[in-house]
Amino acid sequence: MTTDQLITQIRKKQSFLCIGLDVDLNKIPKHLLKEEDPIFAFNKAIIDATHHLCVAYKPNTAFYEAYGIKGWQALEKTINYLNDNHPEIYTIADAKRGDIGNTSTMYAKAFFEDLGFDSVTVAPYMGKDSVEPFLAFKDKHTILLALTSNQGAFDFQTKTVDGVQLYKQVLETSKSWVNAENLMYVVGATKAEFLADIRKIIPNSFLLVPGVGAQGGNLQEVCKYGMNDSVGLLINSSRGIIYASQEENFAQAAADKSEELQQQMAAVLAI
Amino acid sequence: MTTDQLITQIRKKQSFLCIGLDVDLNKIPKHLLKEEDPIFAFNKAIIDATHHLCVAYKPNTAFYEAYGIKGWQALEKTINYLNDNHPEIYTIADAKRGDIGNTSTMYAKAFFEDLGFDSVTVAPYMGKDSVEPFLAFKDKHTILLALTSNQGAFDFQTKTVDGVQLYKQVLETSKSWVNAENLMYVVGATKAEFLADIRKIIPNSFLLVPGVGAQGGNLQEVCKYGMNDSVGLLINSSRGIIYASQEENFAQAAADKSEELQQQMAAVLAI
Numbered sequence: 001m002t003t004d005q006l007i008t009q010i011r012k013k014q015s016f017l018c019i020g021l022d023v024d025l026n027k028i029p030k031h032l033l034k035e036e037d038p039i040f041a042f043n044k045a046i047i048d049a050t051h052h053l054c055v056a057y058k059p060n061t062a063f064y065e066a067y068g069i070k071g072w073q074a075l076e077k078t079i080n081y082l083n084d085n086h087p088e089i090y091t092i093a094d095a096k097r098g099d100i101g102n103t104s105t106m107y108a109k110a111f112f113e114d115l116g117f118d119s120v121t122v123a124p125y126m127g128k129d130s131v132e133p134f135l136a137f138k139d140k141h142t143i144l145l146a147l148t149s150n151q152g153a154f155d156f157q158t159k160t161v162d163g164v165q166l167y168k169q170v171l172e173t174s175k176s177w178v179n180a181e182n183l184m185y186v187v188g189a190t191k192a193e194f195l196a197d198i199r200k201i202i203p204n205s206f207l208l209v210p211g212v213g214a215q216g217g218n219l220q221e222v223c224k225y226g227m228n229d230s231v232g233l234l235i236n237s238s239r240g241i242i243y244a245s246q247e248e249n250f251a252q253a254a255a256d257k258s259e260e261l262q263q264q265m266a267a268v269l270a271i
Numbered sequence: 272m273t274t275d276q277l278i279t280q281i282r283k284k285q286s287f288l289c290i291g292l293d294v295d296l297n298k299i300p301k302h303l304l305k306e307e308d309p310i311f312a313f314n315k316a317i318i319d320a321t322h323h324l325c326v327a328y329k330p331n332t333a334f335y336e337a338y339g340i341k342g343w344q345a346l347e348k349t350i351n352y353l354n355d356n357h358p359e360i361y362t363i364a365d366a367k368r369g370d371i372g373n374t375s376t377m378y379a380k381a382f383f384e385d386l387g388f389d390s391v392t393v394a395p396y397m398g399k400d401s402v403e404p405f406l407a408f409k410d411k412h413t414i415l416l417a418l419t420s421n422q423g424a425f426d427f428q429t430k431t432v433d434g435v436q437l438y439k440q441v442l443e444t445s446k447s448w449v450n451a452e453n454l455m456y457v458v459g460a461t462k463a464e465f466l467a468d469i470r471k472i473i474p475n476s477f478l479l480v481p482g483v484g485a486q487g488g489n490l491q492e493v494c495k496y497g498m499n500d501s502v503g504l505l506i507n508s509s510r511g512i513i514y515a516s517q518e519e520n521f522a523q524a525a526a527d528k529s530e531e532l533q534q535q536m537a538a539v540l541a542i
Binding site for chain 1: 293295331333334336337338339340343344347367368369370371372374375377378380381385386394395396397398399400401402416419420421422423424425426427428430431432433437440441444
């Protein structure tokens, strides 16, 4: 999917909501455990109930790998279900990969070609030649970790490197990489006030913002500092939506929670 | 496996060689493509021919993920084959993972418990709470990326952060994490002279050193600057060994290449 197609969907649905499909078998409703593939059954129900309220889904690959082959199959079924039934939905493999050049190409092929995701999250520590293999794929986005939403972000990301903080150095440096127009960035919502500075460095890029809801971030704050003329934001909520209820009504509860966020987003877009 | 058990194996085999199982179907001998599982058939032949010459195997997960479910199955068969037939061999999942706390726990379970690897490589960018979930597993090692062997290492890792280079900051900071005794570090062989400084910060830790051979690193240089009283080194070679020949004699060629490195290591250990 191109950036323009994503923006069109955001305008149409009046939503820049991304729903994180982080499926934990200990947290999904008990009755689903009887299904042949409980993870996919859960995802399908969530997608069926919420696809009109969001523009993107983001499975975190860790939750699938943790269940081995069965987990990997559930991930494959989920992305196929999305691509077959909702091709207008933007898909993000939250994999946080990154390796030396030829190896990053293998990861890129796995997520972009074999699984057919629109984008994948990538860690910046190994630098240019670990990220450019992802950027080489046309109409696919590479979402680079810049400032994450966890406490450990302050261990290295906010340390001062040659006069500027490391995450700003990552933003600045990445702009010079080949096919940098295919970059988006992860910026945690728990640090909304950082967004003003970030926008000075990358005014036009899309930001994937985790941490709204369960991790304490505030939607209005994020929009105030992070939105640009093309919206430029994908706000992710995972646990706050998919585990809104752990009873049989879980899909409806997820839809209710999604609609609440979508309404807040529509209000912001109307200003 | 404990660190002491690994050291015992190194002394016994007179080898600190790790063989990277980075299987690319475009590079393995053509006759193997007729096998039901060419990746596992290749790995099994390499392991059968080389297990007495090395102390560790390191599959890079990218090469398995690139083949989807079949790749994941081949990885599972490979680690099971190693654990069943060669429990004295140290195993490394070269996965370069790292995510927020509860998600890192999912990755750790996947690699340590479900697949049964002895260790996994982890990226440091997200800090303490992204790494400690891995460190919590008893008798398992977390191998943190410090200084990688690619050109992009100079983009951020060697930049000066609050007075010291980022990779040194990573080494220093990680020493204070809970269960830090379960840490090892990735340090690229292409920068052997950096090892003297690294040893000042982490004199006792094991270092996993990629980049000997195909990437241009020199074994003697690495040993000169990086070895400690407990050896403290695992030297990895991937392509240089497993693709020594792409003909029917590939396993023997891999064994010959491994023996060459093992003999050089035995000579260093004898000094």
